[in-house]
Amino acid sequence: MVINEALSASLEDYLEAIFHIIAEKQAARAKDISKRLKVGGSSVTGALRSLAEKGLINYAPYDLITLTPKGRAVAEDVVRRHEALRDFFVNVLTIEEKEADEAACRMEHAIPKTILERLIQFAEFVEVCPRGGSKWIAGFQYHCDHGSTQQTCERCISLILEELRKKKTQGGQKPMAVVNLKDLKPGQKAKVVKIKARGDTNRRIVEMGVTPGALIEVERVAPLGDPVDVKVKGYHLSLRKAEAEGIDVEII
Amino acid sequence: MVINEALSASLEDYLEAIFHIIAEKQAARAKDISKRLKVGGSSVTGALRSLAEKGLINYAPYDLITLTPKGRAVAEDVVRRHEALRDFFVNVLTIEEKEADEAACRMEHAIPKTILERLIQFAEFVEVCPRGGSKWIAGFQYHCDHGSTQQTCERCISLILEELRKKKTQGGQKPMAVVNLKDLKPGQKAKVVKIKARGDTNRRIVEMGVTPGALIEVERVAPLGDPVDVKVKGYHLSLRKAEAEGIDVEII
DNA sequence: TGAAAAAGTTCGTCATGCCGAAAAAAATAC
DNA sequence: GTATTTTTTTCGGCATGACGAACTTTTTCA
Numbered sequence: 001m002v003i004n005e006a007l008s009a010s011l012e013d014y015l016e017a018i019f020h021i022i023a024e025k026q027a028a029r030a031k032d033i034s035k036r037l038k039v040g041g042s043s044v045t046g047a048l049r050s051l052a053e054k055g056l057i058n059y060a061p062y063d064l065i066t067l068t069p070k071g072r073a074v075a076e077d078v079v080r081r082h083e084a085l086r087d088f089f090v091n092v093l094t095i096e097e098k099e100a101d102e103a104a105c106r107m108e109h110a111i112p113k114t115i116l117e118r119l120i121q122f123a124e125f126v127e128v129c130p131r132g133g134s135k136w137i138a139g140f141q142y143h144c145d146h147g148s149t150q151q152t153c154e155r156c157i158s159l160i161l162e163e164l165r166k167k168k169t170q171g172g173q174k175p176m177a178v179v180n181l182k183d184l185k186p187g188q189k190a191k192v193v194k195i196k197a198r199g200d201t202n203r204r205i206v207e208m209g210v211t212p213g214a215l216i217e218v219e220r221v222a223p224l225g226d227p228v229d230v231k232v233k234g235y236h237l238s239l240r241k242a243e244a245e246g247i248d249v250e251i252i
Numbered sequence: 253m254v255i256n257e258a259l260s261a262s263l264e265d266y267l268e269a270i271f272h273i274i275a276e277k278q279a280a281r282a283k284d285i286s287k288r289l290k291v292g293g294s295s296v297t298g299a300l301r302s303l304a305e306k307g308l309i310n311y312a313p314y315d316l317i318t319l320t321p322k323g324r325a326v327a328e329d330v331v332r333r334h335e336a337l338r339d340f341f342v343n344v345l346t347i348e349e350k351e352a353d354e355a356a357c358r359m360e361h362a363i364p365k366t367i368l369e370r371l372i373q374f375a376e377f378v379e380v381c382p383r384g385g386s387k388w389i390a391g392f393q394y395h396c397d398h399g400s401t402q403q404t405c406e407r408c409i410s411l412i413l414e415e416l417r418k419k420k421t422q423g424g425q426k427p428m429a430v431v432n433l434k435d436l437k438p439g440q441k442a443k444v445v446k447i448k449a450r451g452d453t454n455r456r457i458v459e460m461g462v463t464p465g466a467l468i469e470v471e472r473v474a475p476l477g478d479p480v481d482v483k484v485k486g487y488h489l490s491l492r493k494a495e496a497e498g499i500d501v502e503i504i
Numbered sequence: 505t506g507a508a509a510a511a512g513t514t515c516g517t518c519a520t521g522c523c524g525a526a527a528a529a530a531a532t533a534c
Numbered sequence: 535g536t537a538t539t540t541t542t543t544t545c546g547g548c549a550t551g552a553c554g555a556a557c558t559t560t561t562t563c564a
Contacts, residue, residue: 103362106364110358115345122392125392136381140374144377
């Protein structure tokens with residue numbers, strides 16, 4: 001078992017495919033992989049041997065394929081890169097979903113860690129900052145389609161004024177639209193306003209990257225509200241009900 | 253001579269290296285390439301044969317290496333991808349130059365055309381839009397370092413107010429800081445305000461992508477102001493003096 | 505001008521990653 | 535419970551792209 005060798009783009013693709021297949025079914029089979037990656041069966045066998053040798057998958061000839069803990073960690077890292085790129089393309093560059101996904105698939109193997117982190121922070125910043133937001137992205141769209149001129153810039157500025165006025169009349173005494181994380185529905189995005197939890201729970205929440213100002217997206221809420229699956233800084237987290245209740249957010 | 257086959261990442265690297273070496277000296281030699289790409293001499297020979305076969309370089313054993321027109325076009329395309337990524341990393345994500353360059357080097361081979369164009373437009377929009385600009389990027393930096401909280405957001409909003417006030421007092425009757433493109437110094441960036449030129453000159457200018465609202469960066473001005481080398485939408489252009497004089501800009 | 509040095513090429517090798525054909529194993533059907 | 539189908543593996547082959555060693559050409563310089 002070879003340890004800690006950097007994976008090739010190809011092997012990252014295989015690992016990512018296995019990760020997604022396992023998320024849908026219980027375990028992956030060679031056929032699923034070959035269908036998903038559009039490669040011949042014999043190529044899959046070779047890749048599986050390679051991944052098993054590196055200790056990333058549990059695999060023996062003719063056997064089902066599962067991820068080792070190490071393999072799961074690496075796969076989650078690949079998926080995080082993929083999603084970060086795709087989300088940036090879709091949410092900031094307003095690229096169409098399918099095309100964004102394909103581009104992310106190709107670029108995910110080449111993006112270095114530091115750039116990735118920055119990109120995730122930037123995409124978050126665009127959504128969270130009052131100077132950014134969906135209105136601004138719409139302005140970017142307009143700029144792309146018509147080219148911005150003096151007039152459109154003035155329109156843009158008046159938009160900011162409007163937003164400021166709204167803030168001023170609503171806010172003041174109490175920040176508006178602050179709710180508890182547990183009350184969000186899947187798909188909703190929010191800005192973390194305050195961590196109410198204290199002690200150990202507080203520590204755990206902050207360690208996961210949930211800090212005031214951060215963007216948080218609810219992915220799934222289990223029947224009784226426990227656990228709540230969220231995405232923060234590109235990471236998929238599963239929060240206990242007690243943890244979710246300790247987080248106040250402002251819906252975006 | 254094989255035509256129109258997609259280049260591998262490796263061959264793109266060779267072509268890019270040749271392009272840069274030729275920009276510095278008159279022609280490239282195998283040694284320059286092997287030094288620049290850190291590969292053995294024998295690998296270079298193979299790559300050169302491959303590029304010559306595809307009609308991208310002029311090459312015969314032991315001879316100097318130059319680009320064919322087709323090869324130059326492809327090389328310029330690779331360089332444009334590289335620079336677009338690097339500029340985005342440096343100007344928007346505030347990544348340090350050297351790191352941005354290395355990342356661009358790896359990612360340039362994987363970015364699809366549509367995403368590239370959008371990214372270039374976005375980087376331009378960030379610099380040109382009043383809601384963006386260097387102040388906003390500084391705000392992003394702050395967000396990265398400290399995490400934005402309610403207070404920093406209010407600071408951000410007051411910054412917009414300040415900017416608005418400045419615009420209001422200065423502007424009104426006449427747009428401020430409008431100068432002619434020919435008066436810019438190398439390194440300066442500006443927003444195109446108006447194309448004064450008429451007829452054929454106007455058409456040529458617009459065809460090159462120089463339109464009101466676009467970002468233009470001066471790279472080099474020849475002794476007598478002819479030509480003026482600029483960068484617009486990722487393209488390096490060489491403007492005749494008459495063309496430069498027909499363009500009014502607002503320095504950013 | 506004629507060595508010595510430098511640059512460039514050829515050749516054999518290796519690793520990766522894909523493929524198709526054929527063989528082997530497992531699953532399914534009757 | 536065997537026969538057929540499906541899945542998986544093995545094997546040989548091919549393309550790319552890198553390398554080192556040995557050889558050839560060009561350049562340098564004495």
